[in-house]
Amino acid sequence: KAGVTQTPRYLIKTRGQQVTLSCSPISGHRSVSWYQQTPGQGLQFLFEYFSETQRNKGNFPGRFSGRQFSNSRSEMNVSTLELGDSALYLCASTQREGGELFFGEGSRLTVL
Amino acid sequence: AQRVTQPEKLLSVFKGAPVELKCNYSYSGSPELFWYVQYSRQRLQLLLRHISRESIKGFTADLNKGETSFHLKKPFAQEEDSAMYYCALRPTGGFKTIFGAGTRLFVKA
Numbered sequence: 001k002a003g004v005t006q007t008p009r010y011l012i013k014t015r016g017q018q019v020t021l022s023c024s025p026i027s028g029h030r031s032v033s034w035y036q037q038t039p040g041q042g043l044q045f046l047f048e049y050f051s052e053t054q055r056n057k058g059n060f061p062g063r064f065s066g067r068q069f070s071n072s073r074s075e076m077n078v079s080t081l082e083l084g085d086s087a088l089y090l091c092a093s094t095q096r097e098g099g100e101l102f103f104g105e106g107s108r109l110t111v112l
Numbered sequence: 113a114q115r116v117t118q119p120e121k122l123l124s125v126f127k128g129a130p131v132e133l134k135c136n137y138s139y140s141g142s143p144e145l146f147w148y149v150q151y152s153r154q155r156l157q158l159l160l161r162h163i164s165r166e167s168i169k170g171f172t173a174d175l176n177k178g179e180t181s182f183h184l185k186k187p188f189a190q191e192e193d194s195a196m197y198y199c200a201l202r203p204t205g206g207f208k209t210i211f212g213a214g215t216r217l218f219v220k221a
Contacts, residue, residue: 003155033208040121042198042213043156055207090156101148101209103156 002026004104006091012110018079021107025072025093032074033101034066037088046089049074078109086111114139116201116212124218125189133184133215135173135199145175145182146200146209156198159184169193189219 005024013019025032034046045058049068066076072093078085088108092101115138125131137143147159160168162175162182173184182199196216202209 031207035211040213042118043211045208045210048207050207058208092156097205097207100158100161101156105155 004091004093004102006089006104006107008107009105010108010110012112013081014112015081015083017081018077019081019109020075020077021089021091021109023074023076023091023093023104025074025091026095026102029093029095029102030072031094031097031099032068032072033092033094034074034076035090035092036060037090037106038086043090046076081111083111085109114143114201114203114210116199116210118197118199118212118215120215121213122216122218124220126220127191128188131186131189131193131217131219133197133199133217135182135184135212137180137182137199137201139180139201139203142204144202144204145173146202147171147173147182147184148198148200148211150196150198152195159197189217191219191221193217194219 007022031050033048035043037043047066048056052068063079068074088106090106091104094101117136145162149159150156171186175182196214198214199212200209
């Protein structure tokens with residue numbers, strides 16, 4: 001089985017721009033979670049989707065949004081980028097409630 | 113509020129020495145607890161979960177509800193154990209897993 005795939009792997013944006021990141025979960029996995037990883041902060045939970053519904057959201061401003069499609073693929077969007085948004089954004093999928101999270105390699109965003 | 117605290121950012125031990133990575137959590141109910149590991153140039157992956165009560169790569173972790181801790185232990189560290197370790201909590205029946213800030217373990221030869 002192919003693992004969780006995230007695109008793009010690297011991107012550079014400037015302040016004020018917006019960005020869209022994509023995540024394809026493992027086939028058969030219907031739950032997708034997004035995390036922001038920064039040095040010293042660990043993984044900060046952004047949101048979790050299941051069957052196209054956002055079931056939980058972390059403490060991030062409204063500039064951060066996401067969605068899930070009928071094929072379980074997910075996207076997250078960050079608008080009006082700030083320097084502090086520079087981070088590695090990780091996507092994880094799971095097959096069932098309470099199951100193991102399978103992570104992608106992440107999308108590294110640099111905001112200049 | 114749910115919170116996971118890993119007090120050590122960096123832990124350095126000699127090969128063959130015992131190692132303990134600390135994890136404390138804050139949650140009012142009964143959580144599920146996990147340890148995830150990220151080796152150099154690899155994806156973050158599950159190491160073990162408290163429900164399974166198994167030993168993976170020589171590591172064990174015991175849930176202490178009284179002290180709200182879930183420390184990861186290994187009696188004899190190996191160089192290949194050098195990695196970033198994250199403690200994580202998921203509320204039972206919940207939909208999100210929250211992580212601590214992580215501890216980088218460095219095992220010296």
